[in-house]
Amino acid sequence: ILLVEHFFFFPRLPQFVDLPFFTRVSMAAALVFPIGVCLGVFLPTVLDLIKQRSPQLVPWAWGVNGVFSVLAPLLAVALATTFGISALLLSAVPIYLLVSFSLPSLRSAEEGH
Numbered sequence: 001i002l003l004v005e006h007f008f009f010f011p012r013l014p015q016f017v018d019l020p021f022f023t024r025v026s027m028a029a030a031l032v033f034p035i036g037v038c039l040g041v042f043l044p045t046v047l048d049l050i051k052q053r054s055p056q057l058v059p060w061a062w063g064v065n066g067v068f069s070v071l072a073p074l075l076a077v078a079l080a081t082t083f084g085i086s087a088l089l090l091s092a093v094p095i096y097l098l099v100s101f102s103l104p105s106l107r108s109a110e111e112g113h
Contacts, residue, residue, distance in 0.1 A: 001034050002093055006086065039092070042099055 009031060016024060043065060050057050080088040 001038055002089060005031055005035065006089060010086070039096060042096065046099075 016027060019027075047058065047061055050061050076088055079091060
């Protein structure tokens with residue numbers, strides 16, 4: 001979704017600057033919503049898998065999430081101001097792919113495969 005938006009929608013955004021405010025806000029929400037939902041699915045999914053497989057690791061997962069919740073905004077601002085918002089958005093792709101590739105191993109271990 002992020003790649004499609006980046007290469008298809010983002011280059012066309014400047015032509016919508018003259019649209020009414022409500023229309024621009026609606027368009028921004030429509031572009032942000034699917035990304036937010038997809039990226040927001042990872043923590044609950046992984047927590048559920050960890051809870052089923054190794055409940056003692058749940059506090060550690062929350063701790064790691066807390067650390068990255070503090071570091072990520074700082075790094076995001078630094079990356080966006082140094083390299084631009086496109087670099088920031090595109091940097092999320094390999095990070096979340098790495099996380100998503102680790103999920104099947106958790107799932108298969110949970111199922112006993």
